[in-house]
Each structure stands twice: as C-alpha cells, then as structure tokens.
Amino acid sequence: MPGRLQNKAALVTGAGSGIGLESSVLFAQEGANVLLVDINLQAVEKAAAAIAQKSPNVKVVAAKADVGKEEDIKAVVDRAVKEFGRLDVMFNNAGTYHTTSCFTARRAHAASGIMHPEDDNALNTEERIWDLTMQINLKGVWWGCKYAILAMRQNPTDEAKGLHTGGSIINTASFVASMGAATPQLACMPLYSSRIGCLTRLQGAVLAMTRELAMVHAREGIRVNSVSPGPLKTPLLMDFLNTPEKRDRRLVHLPMGRFGEAVEIAKAALFLGTDESSYMTGTDLKVDGGISSAYVTPLGEPILPPPTSLV
Numbered sequence: 085m086p087g088r089l090q091n092k093a094a095l096v097t098g099a100g101s102g103i104g105l106e107s108s109v110l111f112a113q114e115g116a117n118v119l120l121v122d123i124n125l126q127a128v129e130k131a132a133a134a135i136a137q138k139s140p141n142v143k144v145v146a147a148k149a150d151v152g153k154e155e156d157i158k159a160v161v162d163r164a165v166k167e168f169g170r171l172d173v174m175f176n177n178a179g180t181y182h183t184t185s186c187f188t189a190r191r192a193h194a195a196s197g198i199m200h201p202e203d204d205n206a207l208n209t210e211e212r213i214w215d216l217t218m219q220i221n222l223k224g225v226w227w228g229c230k231y232a233i234l235a236m237r238q239n240p241t242d243e244a245k246g247l248h249t250g251g252s253i254i255n256t257a258s259f260v261a262s263m264g265a266a267t268p269q270l271a272c273m274p275l276y277s278s279r280i281g282c283l284t285r286l287q288g289a290v291l292a293m294t295r296e297l298a299m300v301h302a303r304e305g306i307r308v309n310s311v312s313p314g315p316l317k318t319p320l321l322m323d324f325l326n327t328p329e330k331r332d333r334r335l336v337h338l339p340m341g342r343f344g345e346a347v348e349i350a351k352a353a354l355f356l357g358t359d360e361s362s363y364m365t366g367t368d369l370k371v372d373g374g375i376s377s378a379y380v381t382p383l384g385e386p387i388l389p390p391p392t393s394l395v
C-alpha cells in the first residue's frame with residue numbers, strides 16, 4: 085500500500101528533537117523524502133541516519149539552520165527543492181518550550197538562542213528584548229511560510245503520482261495561544277509570567293498569521309494550518325515538573341489525566357500534511373488532551389496508555 089505522503093517532499097524544522105523528530109520519522113515512513121532542519125546539526129544528522137535505515141526507500145537529508153535567520157531558511161528551502169525537486173509539506177515547528185522555569189529557560193536559550201535571558205515580566209522587560217524575541221520566534225515562522233509558498237508555487241504536477249502544484253504548510257503554535265495560566269512557582273514567576281505574556285502573544289500571532297496566509301493563498305493550492313499542542317511529556321517540561329506536586333498542579337487541568345506525547349502531535353501534522361485534510365485551511369488543530377475545552381475535569385487514573393514513540 086502506498087504511503088500517505090508517497091512521492092512527496094517535506095521540510096521539518098526543529099527536527100532534532102521532540103515533535104519535529106517524531107514527525108520526520110513518520111513522514112518518511114509514509115513515503116516522503118524529508119529534509120530535517122535544526123540549529124543542532126549533530127542531532128539532525130544522527131536522526132537522519134536512523135531514519136534512512138528504517139525507511140530506505142526515501143531520501144533523508146539533514147541541514148543546519150537557525151530559523152531566526154532569513155538567509156538560513158531560504159537556503160534550506162532551496163536545498164529541499166534541489167534535493168527532492170519539490171516541496172509539498174513545510175512544517176514550521178522549531179521553537180523552545182513555552183512553560184518553563186528560570187533555570188530551564190536560560191538553558192533553553194543557551195541551547196537554541198530563541199528565548200533571551202533578559203526576557204522578564206511585563207514591567208521589567210526592555211523593548212529591545214521584546215523586539216529580539218519577536219524577531220527570532222515570529223519572523224522565523226513568517227520566513228518559513230514565505231519561502232515555502234515561493235517553492236510550492238513551482239511544484240510540478242504529475243497526476244499519475246498524485247503530485248500537484250501547491251502544498252501544505254503547518255505551523256506549530258500552542259494551547260497557550262488560547263488559554264491563560266497562573267502557576268504559583270514564585271521563584272520563577274517573573275520569567276514564567278513573561279512567557280505567558282510574551283510567548284502567548286507570539287503563539288497567538290502565529291495563529292493569526294496562519295489564518296491570513298491561508299486566505300491569501302487558498303486558490304493556489306497552498307493550505308496553511310497550525311497545530312496547537314497541549315503540555316507534552318518532553319524532557320524540557322519534565323525537567324521542570326520534577327516533583328509529583330508540580331506535575332499534579334497541571335494534571336488536574338488535563339481531562340485525560342496525562343501529558344501528551346510528541347508522537348501524538350506528529351500524527352496530527354501528518355494528517356495536515358496529506359491530502360486527507362484537503363478541505364482544511366486556516367484551521368488550528370488542537371491536540372491538547374482536551375485542556376482547551378476543560379472546566380471541571382474527571383477524577384481517577386487514565387485507562388488507556390499513551391502511544392509509544394517512533395524514535
């Protein structure tokens with residue numbers, strides 16, 4: 085049976101870890117040639133080698149790029165077209181975690197360059213830090229969309245292979261684009277609240293930009309959607325939620341009673357990337373365990389186990 089992305093080409097940013105890594109594995113399993121992009125070249129090279137072994141029938145390439153730099157994004161989109169002859173799926177996913185401690189946020193900044201250590205609360209954040217944060221986080225998604233659109237317009241049509249012009253762009257947002265939080269980790273409150281203030285606006289802006297681009301390019305065969313993950317069981321979040329009390333403080337708000345898995349977001353991205361979602365554009369697909377619909381959540385333990393990672 086042909087894969088759901090057979091003969092297609094995908095570019096995934098933030099492919100060295102978490103959602104991006106699971107998505108790259110899944111896209112390749114479903115027949116896509118995949119360009120794995122990350123600021124951490126070692127991580128994507130290792131991932132690409134493992135995927136190539138598991139999915140020998142597709143082409144898997146790794147490349148370094150900082151999504152905060154326009155020239156980097158242009159270069160990797162050009163590379164995808166050069167390697168694969170087309171670009172059908174652009175997954176603008178790279179980013180850092182949205183709910184974190186002062187320590188973890190600084191570590192994340194050091195690792196990724198996305199969140200500035202001087203990012204503080206609404207009263208203390210300097211304008212230049214705000215501008216820098218927006219520059220890196222939001223413009224990265226814009227540039228990813230921009231160069232993907234330019235490439236997708238040139239996609240050759242081959243009906244026999246189910247290939248057509250246009251493509252699918254998927255932007256990772258977050259449940260914090262739609263919800264507020266007040267978590268009493270007092271020592272971390274200044275930075276924590278700046279995340280809620282700053283990143284919520286950022287993720288909200290990603291939703292707005294996704295809708296707008298979806299409208300502008302709807303008749304070009306280019307679909308633009310976002311996926312909003314809920315809190316995931318990633319090392320970054322689990323490092324921070326390092327006591328049962330901290331985990332329970334969140335779990336009580338999660339109707340399913342568990343954190344999400346990166347692979348669960350990858351499956352949503354796969355759906356948005358394929359023609360199975362051909363009548364969807366401008367949509368935000370919430371994959372958040374129901375948290376954004378919750379008022380009172382059930383008691384008790386979850387009955388079903390979470391899905392296992394593909395990595």
Ligand SMILES: NC(=O)c1ccc[n+]([C@@H]2O[C@H](COP(=O)([O-])OP(=O)(O)OC[C@H]3O[C@@H](n4cnc5c(N)ncnc54)[C@H](O)[C@@H]3O)[C@@H](O)[C@H]2O)c1
Nearest residue numbers: 098100101102103122123150151178179196258313315316
């Ligand atoms: N994990 C969650 O609970 C959660 C929830 C909501 C939204 N999100 C969003 O999902 C996306 C992915 O999160 P994740 O949990 O998979 O994170 P992750 O930390 O596991 O992976 C992020 C990847 O992005 C890469 N990266 C960071 N900065 C980059 C840059 N400037 N250029 C290129 N690559 C860069 C990192 O090296 C890393 O490999 C992020 O945008 C995050 O905000 C995550």
